[in-house]
Amino acid sequence: MNIEKIREDFPILHKKVRGKPIIYFDNSCVTLKPQQVIDAIVSYYMEYTACHGRSLHAFATKTTEKYDEAHEKVAKLIHAEHGEIVFTKNATEAINIVANGISFKKGDKILTTTLEHNSNLIPWFKLQKEKGAIHEFVDVNTDGTFNMEAFENKIDSHTKLVSFVFTSNVTGTTIPAKEIAKIAHDYGALVLLDAAQTVPHRPVDVKQIDCDFLVFSGHKMCGPSGTGALYGKRHLLEEMNQFIVGGETVAKVTHDDWVPAEIPAKFEAGLQNYAGAIGFGAAADYLMHIGLDNIHEYEKTLAKHLFSGLQEIDGLNAYGPLDPEKQGPVVACSIKGISAHDIAIILDETANIFLRSGMHCAHYFHQNVIHETEGTLRPSLYFYNTEEEIDTFISTLSEIVKTFGK
Numbered sequence: 001m002n003i004e005k006i007r008e009d010f011p012i013l014h015k016k017v018r019g020k021p022i023i024y025f026d027n028s029c030v031t032l033k034p035q036q037v038i039d040a041i042v043s044y045y046m047e048y049t050a051c052h053g054r055s056l057h058a059f060a061t062k063t064t065e066k067y068d069e070a071h072e073k074v075a076k077l078i079h080a081e082h083g084e085i086v087f088t089k090n091a092t093e094a095i096n097i098v099a100n101g102i103s104f105k106k107g108d109k110i111l112t113t114t115l116e117h118n119s120n121l122i123p124w125f126k127l128q129k130e131k132g133a134i135h136e137f138v139d140v141n142t143d144g145t146f147n148m149e150a151f152e153n154k155i156d157s158h159t160k161l162v163s164f165v166f167t168s169n170v171t172g173t174t175i176p177a178k179e180i181a182k183i184a185h186d187y188g189a190l191v192l193l194d195a196a197q198t199v200p201h202r203p204v205d206v207k208q209i210d211c212d213f214l215v216f217s218g219h220k221m222c223g224p225s226g227t228g229a230l231y232g233k234r235h236l237l238e239e240m241n242q243f244i245v246g247g248e249t250v251a252k253v254t255h256d257d258w259v260p261a262e263i264p265a266k267f268e269a270g271l272q273n274y275a276g277a278i279g280f281g282a283a284a285d286y287l288m289h290i291g292l293d294n295i296h297e298y299e300k301t302l303a304k305h306l307f308s309g310l311q312e313i314d315g316l317n318a319y320g321p322l323d324p325e326k327q328g329p330v331v332a333c334s335i336k337g338i339s340a341h342d343i344a345i346i347l348d349e350t351a352n353i354f355l356r357s358g359m360h361c362a363h364y365f366h367q368n369v370i371h372e373t374e375g376t377l378r379p380s381l382y383f384y385n386t387e388e389e390i391d392t393f394i395s396t397l398s399e400i401v402k403t404f405g406k
């Protein structure tokens with residue numbers, strides 16, 4: 001991989017803030033966008049603005065073609081088939097479509113881990129409150145790695161759904177998804193994978209894993225914000241109830257009823273974010289062009305460099321196995337005596353190093369597993385980051401810890 005050449009694709013990486021270059025380490029939240037994605041979005045607005053599947057003029061025909069093509073590109077990225085990808089506005093919406101689409105009954109059990117993003121927790125809490133379904137936690141180890149024994153002890157014949165974070169946005173750890181899916185299916189349970197932090201970073205093959213649902217976001221994989229996808233096995237999407245209904249979601253309307261449209265329109269209610277969707281497709285193309293294997297391998301070298309730098313800082317506590325084979329280039333850290341928010345502000349103001357501090361929407365894990373109730377500092381890297389950037393980050397952080405740490 002030629003990183004210098006890749007960095008040329010990202011105009012924002014060359015922007016100066018306060019007269020100095022920037023280091024962008026907030027990729028688990030939102031990634032930067034290459035020119036190819038920006039061009040795809042702009043061309044929709046500049047060349048053929050219209051809506052999908054309705055009008056018959058040239059702009060509308062082109063929008064329909066490009067929007068359908070975007071679904072195919074995103075499907076190809078995860079080895080899904082035609083009719084198995086629904087566009088959403090983010091991963092959260094995709095999970096809510098499943099939570100509201102499956103007919104859960106009182107007593108049906110839903111398992112999540114203790115490491116979930118709130119997006120894969122609150123919809124199940126809500127279901128528990130409203131439908132009497134039962135949500136249970138599967139404990140992860142404190143370093144964020146999956147605990148197979150805890151899972152096998154929790155799953156039983158009442159388990160209707162196993163909904164796990166595929167790769168954590170806090171500890172960068174990835175679960176053995178294929179093995180988990182096999183066990184879940186043996187108990188008759190469905191499997192949903194929250195792959196918001198997986199699809200951007202490594203090859204994902206839904207057929208090989210044999211998951212039933214998989215969700216991810218466009219904005220964490222070089223695509224525009226307000227884009228995401230739900231993968232579902234076709235027969236499951238066909239059986240599922242619609243969550244939001246109205247325009248686009250119907251094939252036929254009678255006196256007081258309707259026949260749902262084909263997938264994906266069945267779940268894509270109202271006029272869509274066409275520019276975003278087309279940009280999402282361009283992002284999928286961009287990643288496939290670089291190669292997810294190449295991205296994964298390069299990120300291991302970044303992770304190794306980051307972990308060894310962090311381990312040299314006295315008084316810094318870094319969560320995760322800190323092994324590049326087990327953890328992507330994202331680490332939650334805490335430093336005795338200084339709040340993560342203060343460090344994030346100092347890094348921003350003194351060195352243009354942008355990263356995130358707080359709970360990272362994983363409140364349960366912070367509060368109940370690692371007991372970091374004030375939150376953690378989280379550098380999260382992507383394939384356009386470099387070892388030189390890591391060196392600058394480590395030396396700046398070391399200085400901050402020396403000056404303010406206890």
Ligand SMILES: Cc1ncc(COP(=O)(O)O)c(C=O)c1O
Binds near residue numbers: 029092117119167216
């Ligand atoms: C692991 C994980 N799941 C879900 C989400 C929610 O994604 P979205 O903002 O696309 O709904 C995030 C976002 O940070 C995440 O990291």
